[in-house]
Amino acid sequence: MSERNEPVDPRHEEALAAALRAQAETVRPAGDGLIRIRARVERRRMRSRLLIPVASTAAVAATVTAVVATGLLAGSGNKPGVAVGPTSAPAVATTTPAPTTTPAETQRPSTSTAVSSANVVASTATTTAPPTETSVISPTQPPGPVPIWPFADKAAADAWQAKAAGVSSPWQLDPKGTAERFVGSVMAQLHLPKLQYAGTTHLNPADGTATVDVSRVEPSSGKPIALGTVRLSHWSTGAAAPWGVVGVTSAPGSQFPLTIASPAPETTVGAPLPVVFNLIGAEDDVYVGAAAAGGGSASPVQHVVTAMGASATIGSGLPASGRGYIVVADGSSGQGAFALSRLAVTPVQFGAPSYDAPTYVAIVNGQLHVFDAATHADVHPLAGNATGVTQVAVSDDRQWVYYLQGATNGCGAGTLMRTRLDGTGTPSKVDTGTGPVTAFGIGGPHAQQLAYATTPCATDQVVHWQSAAGSGQITGFTKPPLAESLVLSPDGRTLAGYVKTGTQGNVNTFALPTARTLSDGVVPTGCTTAGNACISAAYASNGDLVYVQGDGQQLTVFREHGGKATELFQVAGAYGGSVDVDPTGTKVLLTDGTGRAWTWTEGGTAKALPGSITDASW
Amino acid sequence: MSDRDLPVPPSDAPSWSDADAALTAIYAAQYRSLVRLAAFLLRDPGQAEEVVQDAFVAMHSSWRRLRDPEKAESYLRQAVVNKSRSGLRRRKVEAKHAPKSTPDAPSAEYGALGELDRSAVIEALRVLPQRQREVLVLRYYGDLSEAQIADTLGISTGAVKSHASRGMSALRTTLEPWEKTS
Numbered sequence: 001m002s003e004r005n006e007p008v009d010p011r012h013e014e015a016l017a018a019a020l021r022a023q024a025e026t027v028r029p030a031g032d033g034l035i036r037i038r039a040r041v042e043r044r045r046m047r048s049r050l051l052i053p054v055a056s057t058a059a060v061a062a063t064v065t066a067v068v069a070t071g072l073l074a075g076s077g078n079k080p081g082v083a084v085g086p087t088s089a090p091a092v093a094t095t096t097p098a099p100t101t102t103p104a105e106t107q108r109p110s111t112s113t114a115v116s117s118a119n120v121v122a123s124t125a126t127t128t129a130p131p132t133e134t135s136v137i138s139p140t141q142p143p144g145p146v147p148i149w150p151f152a153d154k155a156a157a158d159a160w161q162a163k164a165a166g167v168s169s170p171w172q173l174d175p176k177g178t179a180e181r182f183v184g185s186v187m188a189q190l191h192l193p194k195l196q197y198a199g200t201t202h203l204n205p206a207d208g209t210a211t212v213d214v215s216r217v218e219p220s221s222g223k224p225i226a227l228g229t230v231r232l233s234h235w236s237t238g239a240a241a242p243w244g245v246v247g248v249t250s251a252p253g254s255q256f257p258l259t260i261a262s263p264a265p266e267t268t269v270g271a272p273l274p275v276v277f278n279l280i281g282a283e284d285d286v287y288v289g290a291a292a293a294g295g296g297s298a299s300p301v302q303h304v305v306t307a308m309g310a311s312a313t314i315g316s317g318l319p320a321s322g323r324g325y326i327v328v329a330d331g332s333s334g335q336g337a338f339a340l341s342r343l344a345v346t347p348v349q350f351g352a353p354s355y356d357a358p359t360y361v362a363i364v365n366g367q368l369h370v371f372d373a374a375t376h377a378d379v380h381p382l383a384g385n386a387t388g389v390t391q392v393a394v395s396d397d398r399q400w401v402y403y404l405q406g407a408t409n410g411c412g413a414g415t416l417m418r419t420r421l422d423g424t425g426t427p428s429k430v431d432t433g434t435g436p437v438t439a440f441g442i443g444g445p446h447a448q449q450l451a452y453a454t455t456p457c458a459t460d461q462v463v464h465w466q467s468a469a470g471s472g473q474i475t476g477f478t479k480p481p482l483a484e485s486l487v488l489s490p491d492g493r494t495l496a497g498y499v500k501t502g503t504q505g506n507v508n509t510f511a512l513p514t515a516r517t518l519s520d521g522v523v524p525t526g527c528t529t530a531g532n533a534c535i536s537a538a539y540a541s542n543g544d545l546v547y548v549q550g551d552g553q554q555l556t557v558f559r560e561h562g563g564k565a566t567e568l569f570q571v572a573g574a575y576g577g578s579v580d581v582d583p584t585g586t587k588v589l590l591t592d593g594t595g596r597a598w599t600w601t602e603g604g605t606a607k608a609l610p611g612s613i614t615d616a617s618w
Numbered sequence: 619m620s621d622r623d624l625p626v627p628p629s630d631a632p633s634w635s636d637a638d639a640a641l642t643a644i645y646a647a648q649y650r651s652l653v654r655l656a657a658f659l660l661r662d663p664g665q666a667e668e669v670v671q672d673a674f675v676a677m678h679s680s681w682r683r684l685r686d687p688e689k690a691e692s693y694l695r696q697a698v699v700n701k702s703r704s705g706l707r708r709r710k711v712e713a714k715h716a717p718k719s720t721p722d723a724p725s726a727e728y729g730a731l732g733e734l735d736r737s738a739v740i741e742a743l744r745v746l747p748q749r750q751r752e753v754l755v756l757r758y759y760g761d762l763s764e765a766q767i768a769d770t771l772g773i774s775t776g777a778v779k780s781h782a783s784r785g786m787s788a789l790r791t792t793l794e795p796w797e798k799t800s
Contacts, residue, residue: 008786012793013758016786019739019793020759024654027663033653034645037674041641044679516646 034514145209145233147244148325148347149182152294157235157242165240172242176201179212179230182245183343185295186327190287192338198224209233210243213251216340226251228258228343247325248345258330258342261468261492262444267397268349269326271318272542274490275302276311276444276468277328277344285338287329288312292319292350311468311491313542319350357582360589361401361421362597362609362616363389368403370421373587373599373618376610383419383427390414391440394421394617395447396490396541396583401617402430402442413438413455432464441497443467443488443539451486451495453477467492469512476518485578489539496524496537496545507534507547526558526565536578540585548579548590557588557600569606571598582618589616637681641674644690649674651760652698658755659702661744669705673697695760695770699752706748742792750785753778 150172151157164170171177176199183197196217203210210232215224228248234241247265250257262276263269275288291298297319302312325347331340359370359379366389368382382401383389391404400418407414413436419427432452438461443449449467461477469492477483477499484505486497495510499521508521515521524547527534535555537547545560546568555574558565568588577592586602595612609616649670656666673694677684684690743751749771756767764782768775786793 006783006787008783009790012786012790015793016739016743016754016789017758019736020658020743020755022736023658023740024651024759027654027657027666029650029653029663029667033649033667033671033674034642037641037645037671037678038638040671040675041638041678044675 145231145246145347146323147233147235147246148293148323148345149185149245149295150178151235151242151244152292152296153323154235156294157244161236161238161240161242164242170242173240175203175210175232175243176212178232178243178245179214182230183214183227183248186329186343186345187340189291189295189298190289190301190327190329192287192329192331192340195340197227199230209246214248214343218339225339225341226254227340245345247347248343250342250344256342258328258344260326260328260344260346262446262448262490263326263346263348264446265346266349267446268351269318270351271314271316273314273318273326274311274444274541274543275314275326275328276448276491278468279330279342285331285333286312287327287331288314289327290314290318290348290350291324291327293323293325296324311493313491315542321351322349324348324350357394357398357584357587357618359421360599360616360618361392361394362613363392363403364611364613366390366614368392368401368419370423371609380423382421382423383417386417386427388414390615391485392615392617393440393442393487393580395442396444397446398583400447402440402447404437404440407436407438416440416452439483439486439497441486441488441495443492444490449488449490449492451488451497453483453486453497455482463495463497465495465512467495467512469493472513472516474510474515474517474520485536487538489543489545490541491543494539496539496547498534498536505533505535507537509537509545524560524565525563526560535576538579538581540581541583542585544585546579546581546588548577550575555590555592557590569600571606578615580617587618589618591615636685637678640681640687640690641678644677644687644694645674648691648694652694655695655755655760656698656702658743658759659699659752660705662705665705666702669701670694670698672701692766692769695756695762696772699756699770703748738792739789742789746785746788749773750781750788753781754785754789757782 146154147157151160160172164172171181179201180197180199184194187194196219197214198217199212199214201210201212212230212232214227214230216227217224229251230248231246232243233246235244250259257278259278260275261278262274273290277286277288279286286304288302288304289299299314299317299319302314304312325345328344329340330342331338333339358373360373361368361370361382363369366387368386368389370379370382371377372379383403386403386405388406389403390407393402394400395402398421401421402416402418404414405417416430416432416437417427418430419425430450432454436454437452438455440450440452443451444467449465451463451465451467453461453463455461460475461482463474463477463483463486465472465474465488467488474495482500483497484500486495488495493512495512495515496507497510498505499508499518506523507527508518508523510521524534524537524545527547527549529549532549532551534547535550537545539545540559547558547560549556549558552575554570554572555577556570557568557579559568560566571590571592574590574592574596576594577590580589581587582589588600589597590600590606591597591613593614595614597609597613597616598606599609600606652670652673653663653666656669657663660666660669676697677690677693680693681690684693743754746754752771753767756762756770757764760767762770764775764778767778771778
């Protein structure tokens with residue numbers, strides 16, 4: 001039976017389309033869709049690639065088993081259970097039970113060399129490192145980097161060494177045993193379940209160090225999951241010097257590396273401590289913690305559910321002093337129990353970060369000068385005779401001064417440069433690769449994060465960023481609007497800047513890496529009051545946003561923490577300018593763009609600085 | 619003088635492959651409208667996002683075969699429609715075994731905003747047979763041609779015309795007051 005379609009009234013069509021469009025506007029996607037999709041894509045990739053090592057392992061196991069069987073059948077005289085293979089590939093991974101010992105124990109390490117298909121690590125088939133169950137290189141070479149585990153310091157290691165004489169094969173003399181027990185210790189520190197590990201040792205006789213590729217043995221399938229490479233060094237020289245862990249990194253060439261971007265190894269850190277890490281192929285859960293050397297006092301564990309590169313801040317509870325380490329563990333809790341996938345450990349020094357700023361850098365008549373923060377005396381000029389400097393920012397670690405020079409051509413664009421704060425060395429160009437720069441911002445304790453705006457003549461402005469969140473661009477800054485100042489949060493997850501629209505402007509923040517255009521910008525709560533737009537912003541080292549609100553008659557500086565803004569101080573008769581916070585978050589520099597500048601210290605009032613200063617940074 | 623190690627970018631930042639780059643670009647262009655399309659079909663914005671994310675993951679896996687943004691767009695639309703249907707089927711099965719709840723009512727927000735006409739149209743659309751609803755949403759929200767709708771739904775253009783005609787007839791009485799206000 002056929003039926004004739006009735007003609008449709010165009011007015012009804014229009015009405016339906018209008019209703020659908022209006023209804024569609026009420027549906028607002030959450031904004032994290034791309035992150036979720038990418039995370040799922042990465043997980044699928046990871047799963048599919050993990051199948052390759054499994055296949056390889058099976059092949060290796062089959063080969064080894066065949067070789068052993070051949071040897072036995074041929075009556076070669078080799079003892080059963082000992083691998084017989086090509087002499088160029090003699091290393092066989094040994095299995096070690098899940099570590100349950102403490103560093104003080106001197107349990108005999110596992111020396112089993114049974115060739116079990118479930119426990120052979122694929123990489124052992126190709127390694128050329130000599131087989132080892134205990135240290136086979138005589139630790140007479142100068143020790144390498146000072147370890148962080150299993151002893152608190154060299155004195156403790158020496159004391160152990162004196163007592164351990166005569167003990168049979170202590171695991172402290174075995175790099176593999178030490179590495180595997182360290183991973184177990186870290187898991188306990190993070191309150192995560194124990195696992196079974198397998199390690200493959202590579203000794204470096206040239207410098208007396210070793211690396212151990214540690215894998216987790218999947219209980220159900222027996223397949224190895226590479227966790228990371230544990231780097232080891234001897235605590236001292238001598239025939240029975242114990243091994244110690246120096247750090248853990250992803251194996252070179254790893255497809256799914258986990259790296260700790262900040263803090264840098266061996267830097268001095270204190271709370272609050274932002275730990276920035278990068279992951280490729282992230283699992284669901286990341287645990288972050290810190291501990292004193294030797295596995296002593298540990299910080300509270302931070303748990304992050306992440307998709308890609310991310311960060312966590314250890315707010316308190318760090319050891320007060322001494323050496324120690326930062327741990328980042330990535331894994332999945334998909335099947336109830338946490339399954340570790342990757343581990344990274346960075347050695348650090350605990351203590352008050354030497355970030356206190358006894359000086360500040362200011363632009364006076366277009367030139368950079370270092371001033372004493374207490375006396376405001378001109379300590380020394382910076383960057384030789386560089387002139388035409390318009391913006392300046394000092395890295396939180398007080399090592400580098402970034403500045404914009406020569407922003408005087410027709411487009412107002414200049415060259416991004418940097419020089420050492422202590423005045424040594426030669427200024428050098430920051431190679432942005434994208435041409436002239438009109439504004440820039442740095443972030444992170446070591447200026448790991450960088451953002452800059454490029455405004456080629458006659459075209460729209462583009463803000464480029466490189467941070468722990470990856471890298472990308474934010475567009476839509478037509479002429480106007482313009483991004484006139486930029487700053488990145490210490491963890492690299494947020495970009496803030498003053499965006500000018502016509503004659504008006506306000507501070508906008510952009511979540512990275514999702515922000516793509518100007519319309520993704522969000523005005524901070526404290527900057528939305530009518531007539532009180534914000535003119536500049538800066539980040540404190542704990543991630544708090546500090547911004548300046550201007551009402552045309554005075555400037556008011558606020559600090560926003562957890563969505564709540566607190567007024568810090570006010571300056572009357574000022575209209576514009578920029579703000580900067582010192583790394584401790586207790587001192588602020590404010591300039592009004594006309595040559596006037598003020599400094600403020602927590603608990604005090606704003607004090608005007610002498611001279612004419614157009615921009616300044618702690 | 620250039621100092622190439624200076625900007626300190628993360629050296630291990632992801633280097634996106636073709637599929638990754640395509641995913642990002644197509645996401646920027648299509649994600650929002652696909653979520654809205656799925657929301658019309660599923661009547662659940664949360665589930666709509668999940669469905670669209672599923673479709674993007676599937677598209678990424680199939681990129682070697684697609685390798686064309688236009689094909690990818692069509693693939694995504696089909697995937698969203700199919701997955702929305704599956705979602706509705708699953709919901710029906712779950713509803714059979716769930717305790718009876720009070721029927722859906724327009725939210726208080728709609729009334730407060732004086733959008734009763736619009737919600738009446740949307741409500742009338744919801745009670746249409748699934749195929750008619752799909753055709754009307756793809757035609758009047760997705761702005762697709764009859765041929766594109768036929769391709770998306772895997773039916774003939776004749777069937778598209780027929781579903782559209784029946785659907786519009788069913789909506790006529792609801793659309794008349796809306797037509798006056800809009």
